[in-house]
Amino acid sequence: ETGVTQTPRHLVMGMTNKKSLKCEQHLGHNAMYWYKQSAKKPLELMFVYSLEERVENNSVPSRFSPECPNSSHLFLHLHTLQPEDSALYLCASSQDPRGSPLHFGNGTRLTVT
């Protein structure tokens, strides 16, 4: 049990579909993150939220749209994705966004066809 729950675990979608990834943390943390993990590449930070306010948007294409309705929940809305967006998407949380250790979820394996 990680304390950070991601759903779904696997997602296959076409390039014209709209889908959302969900993340929930049960740790009382104040910061939440989306990372992209691709084979043979470093984890790529996509977005950081601190107390529901976006504090980092790491030059991510607009086809990825995050939403943080409260400090426990984080969504990643997906639309008109490309095949190169296929990857493992990881959600993480931390006590604060200033270098505290991250707690990761199990990830959503996304395949774009």
Place this chain on the structure above:
Amino acid sequence: AQSVSQHNHHVILSEAASLELGCNYSYGGTVNLFWYVQYPGQHLQLLLKYFSGDPLVKGIKGFEAEFIKSKFSFNLRKPSVQWSDTAEYFCAVYTGGGNKLTFGTGTQLKVEL
């Protein structure tokens, strides 16, 4: 831009062998340093961290890492590995500006019986 280098991409060891995984970073200021581990089929989890103080830090499962500021390094060590240490190991560096935590590409460790 800062970078984190893990020079060993794949390491194969026999049980009881000693382990050292290299990690170098390119930032000259104050850093927080981390090693994360991902066991097969599991989520990324914190192995150990360095924020300040004693540059030799000890983590879970007998792992330790040494921060050598002059070499911009934070190498991970374990005197005697076990089969259960088979996993992927990620070094990460936080530099304080822009909520930026940068990961290395990871080292896949396989421990053979």
